Amino acid sequence: MAAITYELIKTCKQTGARLGKVHTPHGSFETPMFMPVGTLATVKTMSPEELEEMGAKIILSNTYHLWLRPGEDIVKEAGGLHKFMNWDGAILTDSGGFQVFSLSDLREIEEQGVHFRNHISGEKLFLSPEKAMDIQNALGADIMMAFDECPPYPAEHKYMKDSVERTSRWAERCLQAHQRPHDQGLFGIIQGGEYEDLRRLSANDLTSLDFPGYAIGGLSVGEPKDVMNRVLEFTTPMLPNGKPRYLMGVGSPDSLIDGAIRGIDMFDCVLPTRIARNGTCMTSNGRVVIRNAKYARDYSPIDPNCTCHTCRNYSRAYIRHLVKANETFGFRLTTYHNLFFLLNLMEQVREAIREDRLGDFREAFFEQYGFNKPDAKNF
Amino acid sequence: MAAITYELIKTCKQTGARLGKVHTPHGSFETPMFMPVGTLATVKTMSPEELEEMGAKIILSNTYHLWLRPGEDIVKEAGGLHKFMNWDGAILTDSGGFQVFSLSDLREIEEQGVHFRNHISGEKLFLSPEKAMDIQNALGADIMMAFDECPPYPAEHKYMKDSVERTSRWAERCLQAHQRPHDQGLFGIIQGGEYEDLRRLSANDLTSLDFPGYAIGGLSVGEPKDVMNRVLEFTTPMLPNGKPRYLMGVGSPDSLIDGAIRGIDMFDCVLPTRIARNGTCMTSNGRVVIRNAKYARDYSPIDPNCTCHTCRNYSRAYIRHLVKANETFGFRLTTYHNLFFLLNLMEQVREAIREDRLGDFREAFFEQYGFNKPDAKNF
Numbered sequence: 001m002a003a004i005t006y007e008l009i010k011t012c013k014q015t016g017a018r019l020g021k022v023h024t025p026h027g028s029f030e031t032p033m034f035m036p037v038g039t040l041a042t043v044k045t046m047s048p049e050e051l052e053e054m055g056a057k058i059i060l061s062n063t064y065h066l067w068l069r070p071g072e073d074i075v076k077e078a079g080g081l082h083k084f085m086n087w088d089g090a091i092l093t094d095s096g097g098f099q100v101f102s103l104s105d106l107r108e109i110e111e112q113g114v115h116f117r118n119h120i121s122g123e124k125l126f127l128s129p130e131k132a133m134d135i136q137n138a139l140g141a142d143i144m145m146a147f148d149e150c151p152p153y154p155a156e157h158k159y160m161k162d163s164v165e166r167t168s169r170w171a172e173r174c175l176q177a178h179q180r181p182h183d184q185g186l187f188g189i190i191q192g193g194e195y196e197d198l199r200r201l202s203a204n205d206l207t208s209l210d211f212p213g214y215a216i217g218g219l220s221v222g223e224p225k226d227v228m229n230r231v232l233e234f235t236t237p238m239l240p241n242g243k244p245r246y247l248m249g250v251g252s253p254d255s256l257i258d259g260a261i262r263g264i265d266m267f268d269c270v271l272p273t274r275i276a277r278n279g280t281c282m283t284s285n286g287r288v289v290i291r292n293a294k295y296a297r298d299y300s301p302i303d304p305n306c307t308c309h310t311c312r313n314y315s316r317a318y319i320r321h322l323v324k325a326n327e328t329f330g331f332r333l334t335t336y337h338n339l340f341f342l343l344n345l346m347e348q349v350r351e352a353i354r355e356d357r358l359g360d361f362r363e364a365f366f367e368q369y370g371f372n373k374p375d376a377k378n379f
Numbered sequence: 380m381a382a383i384t385y386e387l388i389k390t391c392k393q394t395g396a397r398l399g400k401v402h403t404p405h406g407s408f409e410t411p412m413f414m415p416v417g418t419l420a421t422v423k424t425m426s427p428e429e430l431e432e433m434g435a436k437i438i439l440s441n442t443y444h445l446w447l448r449p450g451e452d453i454v455k456e457a458g459g460l461h462k463f464m465n466w467d468g469a470i471l472t473d474s475g476g477f478q479v480f481s482l483s484d485l486r487e488i489e490e491q492g493v494h495f496r497n498h499i500s501g502e503k504l505f506l507s508p509e510k511a512m513d514i515q516n517a518l519g520a521d522i523m524m525a526f527d528e529c530p531p532y533p534a535e536h537k538y539m540k541d542s543v544e545r546t547s548r549w550a551e552r553c554l555q556a557h558q559r560p561h562d563q564g565l566f567g568i569i570q571g572g573e574y575e576d577l578r579r580l581s582a583n584d585l586t587s588l589d590f591p592g593y594a595i596g597g598l599s600v601g602e603p604k605d606v607m608n609r610v611l612e613f614t615t616p617m618l619p620n621g622k623p624r625y626l627m628g629v630g631s632p633d634s635l636i637d638g639a640i641r642g643i644d645m646f647d648c649v650l651p652t653r654i655a656r657n658g659t660c661m662t663s664n665g666r667v668v669i670r671n672a673k674y675a676r677d678y679s680p681i682d683p684n685c686t687c688h689t690c691r692n693y694s695r696a697y698i699r700h701l702v703k704a705n706e707t708f709g710f711r712l713t714t715y716h717n718l719f720f721l722l723n724l725m726e727q728v729r730e731a732i733r734e735d736r737l738g739d740f741r742e743a744f745f746e747q748y749g750f751n752k753p754d755a756k757n758f
């Protein structure tokens with residue numbers, strides 16, 4: 001039995017979005033699903049119990065960061081990432097590739113892997129498909145990601161083609177290096193930027209390797225929203241129906257809905273937790289920047305339509321006070337709300353798919369959130 | 380019926396320590412009791428649910444800080460401090476006096492009150508007995524403190540005598556200004572430094588005003604431990620048996636036990652929460668500085684003898700990783716443990732009083748903690 005399996009439950013007649021279920025060694029979750037990010041083996045400010053309470057079934061953790069601190073050997077000795085961080089749900093680890101390409105200067109790509117500098121200490125490091133698998137096998141997440149190159153946007157067709165071909169060769173090396181296929185599923189990553197022919201090349205290469213799931217990488221890296229949507233429209237049909245599809249690094253409410261409509265099953269993003277630590281909240285009526293003076297005497301919840309623990313118990317006035325005083329508990333409350341908001345949004349998306357009305361749901365949600373306004377921000 | 384009443388349950392035959400119960404409009408608690416400090420209407424990093432779970436029945440909040448941020452009017456409009464911060468247990472607010480004397484420069488004491496500068500903005504402010512009562516009545520804590528002068532240690536006898544006499548006059552004005560005696564109990568504060576005659580003067584003045592409880596102020600301000608113990612030994616007998624006695628600003632394990640032995644019922648201190656945010660933990664075997672390299676691969680709990688949520692679920696290695704990476708959740712875990720440790724210590728102290736063996740308990744605890752070593756630190 002494969003570590004990761006996918007069950008397609010139904011397709012939305014109105015949009016083509018997929019309702020499904022992913023089975024992992026640490027439980028199953030319905031899709032489309034949003035995965036909170038726990039970079040350093042902790043979803044910033046949250047406890048595992050809180051994540052469970054808000055309905056998170058799978059979280060993401062970052063291979064690159066855990067490799068540097070505390071080191072994958074310590075996590076392994078602790079009994080693996082689940083035990084280390086006391087999280088019994090599913091975990092996905094990325095490959096470290098994205099961080100190598102986004103965080104470090106002075107990188108040098110060669111066929112064998114990438115030379116770069118540790119973004120904290122400046123120390124010289126080398127990451128390769130084999131090393132990325134080694135680390136991820138030590139961490140022991142349910143889903144691992146192949147080591148890929150994530151080129152910047154925009155990139156020339158020629159550069160992108162070389163990169164896609166190398167990423168395909170690296171993907172094959174990842175499969176060969178993977179030591180625990182019985183309890184860890186390895187996903188391939190489709191690259192190719194905005195070029196349809198290169199996405200097809202990448203998809204053909206990777207699907208021929210028969211991974212248990214596929215990610216679409218190289219999006220949400222600065223390209224306009226319509227470019228992302230167009231890429232998804234021609235890329236998801238290149239992927240097999242019986243495997244989950246994961247859109248990396250996407251977490252704004254509009255993009256989650258638009259991604260689901262284009263056949264995406266899984267999403268992750270630091271957006272909800274990062275903006276929460278700045279006191280910005282996503283609500284059914286759009287953004288609430290809790291620091292604003294207008295909330296000083298506002299004794300209503302962050303989102304009157306939200307049923308989360310924060311909104312049931314705390315006022316905007318209290319949260320504003322905490323955030324302005326830089327009190328940790330304020331950031332706990334905003335983080336909890338934002339994650340609940342996105343997890344709840346995905347629940348609503350799944351419900352709409354079940355009832356063949358995701359298009360209608362999108363229209364109503366966009367209108368109420370304010371995404372239809374000319375000056376709409378993207379979260 | 381008075382807002383605050385005290386019930387003396389029994390006295391330890393071995394030490395004279397008191398086992399009692401304090402009844403408040405927000406529940407009762409057994410004494411001796413430690414009160415976690417929630418300066419800005421939040422016990423740093425903790426949720427109210429966590430405080431309840433660890434056995435906190437009463438917390439302290441700071442009048443001075445809440446006056447400046449968010450302002451007592453906002454707390455009052457929210458329905459009072461309990462509602463504002465979603466804490467249904469008892470709350471004690473201090474008078475602001477200690478902060479005026481410890482945080483602000485440029486203060487000027489006159490009979491009417493104290494002129495000083497806001498320690499954040501530099502703005503000129505004035506605090507008086509009437510103003511301190513006004514603010515505390517707006518906050519609505521179960522126990523309020525009289526506005527006193529807290530002189531530095533050491534202070535000349537002459538200065539201290541003038542100060543004690545003024546504090547007595549201020550205490551009377553506090554009683555007269557207090558608007559909610561039916562649901563908020565006002566405690567008087569005994570001052571007098573290390574001078575027995577002045578402690579007696581202060582105690583006589585204040586007990587004649589018949590407060591529902593008395594604090595001993597002006598200790599834990601830099602004096603040696605034997606001075607504190609001696610002052611307690613001659614001061615607590617000056618106080619009525621039927622009222623609770625509160626030693627302000629004390630929270631090291633040894634001082635809690637030694638205070639209880641000298642007849643103290645209530646304690647508060649930022650120590651357990653402050654050191655937790657530096658990664659330092661109190662354990663049954665003494666201090667554990669979790670940042671230390673020797674804990675990098677230590678998969679045992681902070682304190683193998685502790686039954687708190689942190690120790691039941693997380694290793695030193697994980698907590699060290701979080702603390703070194705400056706991750707909030709690490710400070711949640713150390714804070715939870717330290718507060719649980721002191722609350723549990725008080726539970727053990729109460730049990731020892733019940734069984735007339737607090738002296739034996741002290742010896743065993745001091746030995747195991749390391750307080751009997753020549754170079755012992757005080758926490």
Ligand SMILES: [Zn+2]
Nearest residue numbers: 306308311337
């Ligand atoms: Zn909410």
Ligand SMILES: [Zn+2]
Nearest residue numbers: 685687690716
């Ligand atoms: Zn503990």
